[in-house]
Amino acid sequence: MLSNSSKYAIKAVLFLALNSSxxxxxxxxxxxEPINVPQAYIAKLLQDLSxxxxxxxxxxxxxxxxxxxxxxxxxxxxxxxxIDGDKKLKACMLxxxxxxxTNPCPLxxxxxxxxxxILKKLKHKTIKDLALSVKLGKSFLPL
Amino acid sequence: MLSNSSKYAIKAVLFLALNSSxxxxxxxxxxxEPINVPQAYIAKLLQDLSxxxxxxxxxxxxxxxxxxxxxxxxxxxxxxxxIDGDKKLKACMLxxxxxxxTNPCPLxxxxxxxxxxILKKLKHKTIKDLALSVKLGKSFLPL
DNA sequence: TCTTAAATATGATTTTTGTCATATATTTTT
DNA sequence: AAAAATATATGACAAAAATCATATTTAAGA
Ligand code: FES
Ligand code: FES
Numbered sequence: 622m623l624s625n626s627s628k629y630a631i632k633a634v635l636f637l638a639l640n641s642s643x644x645x646x647x648x649x650x651x652x653x654e655p656i657n658v659p660q661a662y663i664a665k666l667l668q669d670l671s672x673x674x675x676x677x678x679x680x681x682x683x684x685x686x687x688x689x690x691x692x693x694x695x696x697x698x699x700x701x702x703x704i705d706g707d708k709k710l711k712a713c714m715l716x717x718x719x720x721x722x723t724n725p726c727p728l729x730x731x732x733x734x735x736x737x738x739i740l741k742k743l744k745h746k747t748i749k750d751l752a753l754s755v756k757l758g759k760s761f762l763p764l
Numbered sequence: 765m766l767s768n769s770s771k772y773a774i775k776a777v778l779f780l781a782l783n784s785s786x787x788x789x790x791x792x793x794x795x796x797e798p799i800n801v802p803q804a805y806i807a808k809l810l811q812d813l814s815x816x817x818x819x820x821x822x823x824x825x826x827x828x829x830x831x832x833x834x835x836x837x838x839x840x841x842x843x844x845x846x847i848d849g850d851k852k853l854k855a856c857m858l859x860x861x862x863x864x865x866t867n868p869c870p871l872x873x874x875x876x877x878x879x880x881x882i883l884k885k886l887k888h889k890t891i892k893d894l895a896l897s898v899k900l901g902k903s904f905l906p907l
Numbered sequence: 908t909c910t911t912a913a914a915t916a917t918g919a920t921t922t923t924t925g926t927c928a929t930a931t932a933t934t935t936t937t
Numbered sequence: 938a939a940a941a942a943t944a945t946a947t948g949a950c951a952a953a954a955a956t957c958a959t960a961t962t963t964a965a966g967a
Contacts, residue, residue: 622765625955628858635870648913661957668915680914681964697871715771717906727778727894727903728840731885738878751870760870763860768925791943804927811945823944824934 627704630666632656634676634700635762637688638752643677646685657763666704673703688748697751698743710740770847773809775799777819777843778905780831781895786820789828800906809847816846831891840894841886853883 623631636656641647649667653660667686671678675695678686701710713720714728714736725733754760766774779799784790792810796803810829814821818838821829844853856863857871857879868876897903 623857625859631871632858646913650913659956662955664914665916665956671914678914679964680912680962682912683965684913684963686914714766715775715906716768725903727898727905728774729903730897731889732882735878735881735885739875742874742878746874754873755870760868760872762870763858802926805925807944808926808946814944821944822934823932823942824936825942826935827933827943829944 622710623701624705624709626666627701629656629658629663630670630700630704631697632658632762633663633667634670634688634748635751635755637676637686638693638748639755639762641685641687643687643689646679646683646687648685652686670700670703675699675703693749693752694747696744697746697748698740700748701743710743765853766844767848767852769809770844772799772801772806773813773843773847774840775801775905776806776810777813777831777891778894778898780819780829781836781891782898782905784828784830786830786832789822789826789830791828795829813843813846818842818846836892836895837890839887840889840891841883843891844886853886 633652633656636652637647649664650660652667653663656663667676667678670676671686674692676686676692677689678684698710711720713726714732715726717724717726720726720729720733722729751760755762776795776799779795780790792807793803795810796806799806810819810821813819814829817835819829819835820832821827841853854863856869857875858869860867860869863869863872863876865872894903898905
């Protein structure tokens, strides 16, 4: 469902949401270790996210990655779309060209409602929402 | 969510459910074309399914693949597990080692219900069920 | 202005997944 | 018993995803 890369990206963005701010930027090295992802790999993903304005960055000494308030209002879906593209999540379960109600594949009726549920939730839940849930101790980020 | 391979496998098994029987075996060549999958590739998948008794086969002249009634009672999930393994579907959305209610990752509460729904449906829906839905014109198999 | 610390761009390498090819074993037919 | 038609086993090859490496650009600070 989610690629390895987008899982990593979500973890990194959440980490930034919890630990960074415009005044407190975080170097890639300091992100990679706590979220347990190879540094060179997460660096590339962060660059993709930065290019698409999901996160913010500044280079040079005292530089690093951080989230503005605006960044924090991005949905989780946005992260996934930047990293994986938008085809994966919406594609038919059996790879029919067009997935719709009038020409459903045998799995469509069984699975499409749940799939749409997930999509809707990913679209409406923001970085800020999830960061709050961690802050309140309702969920946990991996070491 | 589903690998390409398991999509192919489901299509092939459904095709067999609709067109084969113990008295009417179907050669791999005759399966590959209508479901639009390379012959050598679907052959390998069918062998995996046969080895795990999801489908039946007989070699030699007049041989081929077919489904017994018992085969038709297999769940869709069984097909997926044989082809993809059981880790993919059950894994945590953020790849935490253990995915459970007491130590949820930030996506768990949001997505786990829908995910379990899907799992449950895949587990209970049988080959026979889906074949019937196609037979009744409620869903369609790709050319 | 020079040095240094950081992100960025680019691409090489490795691993996994998907695809193709071929030699072998089994069953039926003659 | 021999020949033919089929699945089976095995592995080679290709494409995609994940991982690693390095040279370049930018900003801060001395
Ligand atoms: S047509 Fe296959 S999931 Fe919609
Ligand atoms: S802990 Fe991540 S989905 Fe359950």
